[in-house]
Amino acid sequence: MRIGLVVNPVAGMGGAVGLKGTDGPGIVEEARSRGAVERAGPRTREALALLAARVPGAELIVAPGALGADWADGLALSFPPIEMPLLTGTARDTKTAVAAMGDVDLIVFTGGDGTARDVAGTAEGTPILGIPAGVKMHSGVFAVTPRAAGALIADLLNAPDRIRWRDAEIMDIDEVALRTGTISPRLYGMARTPTSGGLMQAAKGGPPPDAEGAVKGAAKSIAGAMEPDVLYIVGPGRSAGAVIAAAGHEPTLLGVDALLNGEVVARDATARDLHTLMDTHPVRVIVGVTGHQGFVLGRGNQQIDPDVLRRAGPDGLTIIASPEKLSSLAAPRLLVDTGDAALDAEFSGFHRVATGPGRMTMMRLSSE
Amino acid sequence: MTRLPDFHAAKWDEPVIYEIGRQGARGQIFDAPEKRVADAVGTDLIPHAMSRKDTPDLPEITEFEAQRHFLHLSQMTLGMMGISLFGTCTMKYNSKAAEFATLRPELAEVHPFQHPDTLQGVLEIIHDFDGILQNLSGMDQFIFQAGGGADAAYTMATVARAYWADKGMLGQRTEMVTSVQAHPCNPATAAAAGFDVVNLPLEENGYPYLEALKAAVSEKTALIMINNPDDMGIYNPEIKEWTRIAKEAGALCFYDHANFNGVMGKLSARELGFDACMFMLHKTFGAPKAGGGPAVGAFGCTAQLAPYVPGPVVVKEGDSYILDEDRSKSTGKVREYWGNVPQVVKAYAWARAMGAEGINLASDISVVANNYMDKKLAEIPGLEISNPDNGAWRMEMTRWSLGPLTEETGVSTVHFANRMADYGIDPYWMSHEPWIVAEPFTPEAGELWSKEDIDTWIAVIAKIAKEARENPDMVKSAPHNQPVAQAKGDAFEDPAKWAMTWRAYQRKVIGDETKKGVA
Numbered sequence: 046m047r048i049g050l051v052v053n054p055v056a057g058m059g060g061a062v063g064l065k066g067t068d069g070p071g072i073v074e075e076a077r078s079r080g081a082v083e084r085a086g087p088r089t090r091e092a093l094a095l096l097a098a099r100v101p102g103a104e105l106i107v108a109p110g111a112l113g114a115d116w117a118d119g120l121a122l123s124f125p126p127i128e129m130p131l132l133t134g135t136a137r138d139t140k141t142a143v144a145a146m147g148d149v150d151l152i153v154f155t156g157g158d159g160t161a162r163d164v165a166g167t168a169e170g171t172p173i174l175g176i177p178a179g180v181k182m183h184s185g186v187f188a189v190t191p192r193a194a195g196a197l198i199a200d201l202l203n204a205p206d207r208i209r210w211r212d213a214e215i216m217d218i219d220e221v222a223l224r225t226g227t228i229s230p231r232l233y234g235m236a237r238t239p240t241s242g243g244l245m246q247a248a249k250g251g252p253p254p255d256a257e258g259a260v261k262g263a264a265k266s267i268a269g270a271m272e273p274d275v276l277y278i279v280g281p282g283r284s285a286g287a288v289i290a291a292a293g294h295e296p297t298l299l300g301v302d303a304l305l306n307g308e309v310v311a312r313d314a315t316a317r318d319l320h321t322l323m324d325t326h327p328v329r330v331i332v333g334v335t336g337h338q339g340f341v342l343g344r345g346n347q348q349i350d351p352d353v354l355r356r357a358g359p360d361g362l363t364i365i366a367s368p369e370k371l372s373s374l375a376a377p378r379l380l381v382d383t384g385d386a387a388l389d390a391e392f393s394g395f396h397r398v399a400t401g402p403g404r405m406t407m408m409r410l411s412s413e
Numbered sequence: 414m415t416r417l418p419d420f421h422a423a424k425w426d427e428p429v430i431y432e433i434g435r436q437g438a439r440g441q442i443f444d445a446p447e448k449r450v451a452d453a454v455g456t457d458l459i460p461h462a463m464s465r466k467d468t469p470d471l472p473e474i475t476e477f478e479a480q481r482h483f484l485h486l487s488q489m490t491l492g493m494m495g496i497s498l499f500g501t502c503t504m505k506y507n508s509k510a511a512e513f514a515t516l517r518p519e520l521a522e523v524h525p526f527q528h529p530d531t532l533q534g535v536l537e538i539i540h541d542f543d544g545i546l547q548n549l550s551g552m553d554q555f556i557f558q559a560g561g562g563a564d565a566a567y568t569m570a571t572v573a574r575a576y577w578a579d580k581g582m583l584g585q586r587t588e589m590v591t592s593v594q595a596h597p598c599n600p601a602t603a604a605a606a607g608f609d610v611v612n613l614p615l616e617e618n619g620y621p622y623l624e625a626l627k628a629a630v631s632e633k634t635a636l637i638m639i640n641n642p643d644d645m646g647i648y649n650p651e652i653k654e655w656t657r658i659a660k661e662a663g664a665l666c667f668y669d670h671a672n673f674n675g676v677m678g679k680l681s682a683r684e685l686g687f688d689a690c691m692f693m694l695h696k697t698f699g700a701p702k703a704g705g706g707p708a709v710g711a712f713g714c715t716a717q718l719a720p721y722v723p724g725p726v727v728v729k730e731g732d733s734y735i736l737d738e739d740r741s742k743s744t745g746k747v748r749e750y751w752g753n754v755p756q757v758v759k760a761y762a763w764a765r766a767m768g769a770e771g772i773n774l775a776s777d778i779s780v781v782a783n784n785y786m787d788k789k790l791a792e793i794p795g796l797e798i799s800n801p802d803n804g805a806w807r808m809e810m811t812r813w814s815l816g817p818l819t820e821e822t823g824v825s826t827v828h829f830a831n832r833m834a835d836y837g838i839d840p841y842w843m844s845h846e847p848w849i850v851a852e853p854f855t856p857e858a859g860e861l862w863s864k865e866d867i868d869t870w871i872a873v874i875a876k877i878a879k880e881a882r883e884n885p886d887m888v889k890s891a892p893h894n895q896p897v898a899q900a901k902g903d904a905f906e907d908p909a910k911w912a913m914t915w916r917a918y919q920r921k922v923i924g925d926e927t928k929k930g931v932a
Contacts, residue, residue, distance in 0.1 A: 095820075095821075098821075099822070099823050099885075192820060193820065196819070196820045196823070199823055200823060203823055204823060204825075204889070207825065368593075368612075368847060369847070371614070372593075372847050372849065377614045377615065377616060394624075394628065395624060395625050395627075395628030395629070396628075397611065397629075400612070403604055403608075403609040403610060404600070404604070404609070404610050404612070405609065405610065405611045405612065406593065406611070406612040406613075406614060407611060407612065407613050407614065407621075407625045407628055407629045408614060409614075409622075409624075409625070
């Protein structure tokens with residue numbers, strides 16, 4: 046297995062000094078002047094040290110200098126140098142390094158959501174894994190800790206049967222807007238990512254659970270129970286999209302679709318499109334859950350705005366997710382952040398999540 | 414200092430029983446009956462229409478060879494007499510006295526279709542054991558038809574279905590509420606009986622919030638099904654509130670007593686507010702286990718639900734015992750006849766031998782032994798107890814995690830379990846699905862094992878944790894002292910590959926299409 050490594054050396058520097066991130070020109074200098082220290086490098090080293098201890102001599106394709114090799118120096122790892130143009134100190138470096146790696150089976154990167162976007166955007170289709178070091182990490186491609194990332198890479202090389210592969214969201218927030226107090230995260234795409242699945246025991250066990258089948262079954266139940274003359278607004282992502290698919294249509298994975306009487310009446314709809322449609326019909330909203338953080342409202346689906354949510358109400362909200370996704374959340378609760386505190390409070394409390402055909406899990410929704 | 418077992422399993426490289434022996438070989442050869450006997454019996458002892466046309470395809474070996482073969486197999490599989498702190502299964506010694514009781518002709522030679530007048534002894538045992546379980550649970554009626562714990566859970570689901578149908582409310586009461594940590598048989602059997610399943614997630618203390626239950630139950634709830642303690646070994650102290658909230662919503666409450674060992678004699682399902690419960694006789698009550706075969710899930714319920722249980726029910730009328738089949742509201746059978754009666758007799762023998770005080774004491778010992786084990790395990794680096802913030806004592810078993818050790822060394826809980834067999838120790842039970850803690854294992858110390866046995870088991874765990882750091886590849890490639898190295902588990906996921914019988918092996922592996930059958 047060929048594994049590439051690229052580090053965004055300035056990732057995460059803005060966080061501690063109140064800059065929300067390091068995207069955009071001049072921000073790194075600003076962060077440094079406010080006393081920020083580099084954290085991506087040391088976190089990379091933490092992951093690599095565990096890897097070197099577990100798999101001495103492991104070979105990686107590592108970007109040069111601060112983009113990778115500096116942090117692997119002196120560890121029992123093998124990393125032949127790769128050729129790439131001089132560093133520019135910008136996001137372009139990440140993309141150049143990914144391009145210079147050539148054909149790899151997995152790209153490990155250190156950074157946050159911005160870095161994840163850069164990596165996934167450059168090496169489209171290649172699986173990626175994030176060593177967490179950013180300020181914002183809404184994407185589902187990050188290991189929980191740098192050490193966990195190191196352990197996962199070791200397993201990939203040593204015990205690939207322990208690894209499961211899944212599709213995760215690549216999400217990012219526009220930091221310029223965030224610095225002025227407006228949150229506008231978006232779903233940029235999906236990427237394949239490894240996760241530590243563990244080996245299952247045979248005795249008393251049975252075949253491993255089928256997350257995709259569970260979501261499909263749940264989606265079929267939801268689609269089958271749809272009522273006439275009700276507008277169903279179906280959020281982005283694979284799980285919610287499965288409902289559109291169960292109704293016999295192709296979902297807009299990265300956007301919001303609307304269904305009425307079994308037909309798609311809006312594709313990749315904006316909030317304004319939805320307002321126009323909901324004038325004449327009762328409204329229900331169907332959304333998925335973002336990996337790890339567990340957002341259901343306010344991340345990646347801002348088109349479903351407070352006006353839409355007020356019309357649907359908490360009883361008109363259907364959430365769909367695989368049991369696997371729910372059990373891998375950082376905390377056993379789901380998050381809402383609609384931008385309207387009163388509305389957040391209205392949607393808070395225990396809510397049913399459809400996890401399979403005739404299967405539901407109660408999950409607490411909260412805004413913190 | 415506990416001495417580690419220096420063990421090596423026997424390896425007998427011998428064929429399966431069908432491939433040994435020779436034509437004509439027999440266990441016993443009997444002379445033909447004397448003429449006087451033959452004349453008396455006649456030639457139609459077995460009616461012509463009932464006698465088989467072909468000869469059965471059985472191995473042909475001597476009795477001695479059969480004994481030797483099975484001795485060898487047991488030597489290669491740790492013999493089921495080792496130290497096995499196999500959590501969630503409540504390992505107990507199955508006494509020879511109980512075994513001999515079931516070999517008596519009064520039981521071994523009877524058939525359930527005999528007239529009840531000729532079955533009074535065995536019916537009395539069933540009736541009296543029902544009484545013993547009533548005393549342990551506060552329920553009003555037990556039946557033993559279910560062939561295991563999951564079958565008893567299914568019995569509950571069908572009893573609930575019959576109950577709500579009888580009330581004319583089955584169309585409204587469509588949901589079963591349980592916890593994600595309940596045994597998988599609860600959601601599975603409720604779904605099989607046609608109910609939708611609502612799961613409650615666990616909070617940091619190890620059990621779901623009451624608020625989650627309140628939000629989950631409604632006029633749609635048919636029943637709740639819950640374990641307590643669960644497989645983490647955590648007893649939910651709010652259980653009375655659970656049944657109160659569920660009852661307030663009109664739901665039935667079922668107590669899955671699979672984990673009864675730590676609380677037997679201490680609490681009553683009835684007093685906690687439950688309408689029904691089940692006990693596993695092949696676990697808690699000292700009867701032997703056997704994969705899905707002769708197990709018994711004893712299902713008990715209050716008088717309110719008793720009309721709906723599967724029949725027949727053993728009833729005492731005057732001085733005699735009868736089989737009451739005339740039950741118009743019964744949900745119907747979940748299994749044939751009255752259940753695995755020899756198991757009931759063994760459990761009855763166990764309960765009579767233990768007595769009420771003995772049962773109470775066994776429960777205390779199992780909890781004390783488990784907490785002793787927990788304290789020792791906590792001293793081994795790389796191991797982590799589940800729900801560490803819950804400061805309460807664990808009950809008869811505890812869910813542990815090897816997560817930190819796995820992250821450090823790459824040695825997983827499956828590798829670890831394989832290595833245990835190299836010390837002659839049965840690999841531990843890991844966890845039911847879903848795995849809530851990373852790299853889980855679930856030991857249960859129980860009242861059977863001596864302190865020396867538990868110390869040996871812990872010493873093996875500590876030794877393997879050390880080996881994982883010093884030589885992870887050796888642990889990962891274990892077992893090394895066993896006749897078979899790692900088995901490939903993927904065969905168990907493909908019905909086209911697995912073969913549980915010789916006939917299935919001939920068909921699926923050898924490719925003999927004439928050998929019909931399912932497994």
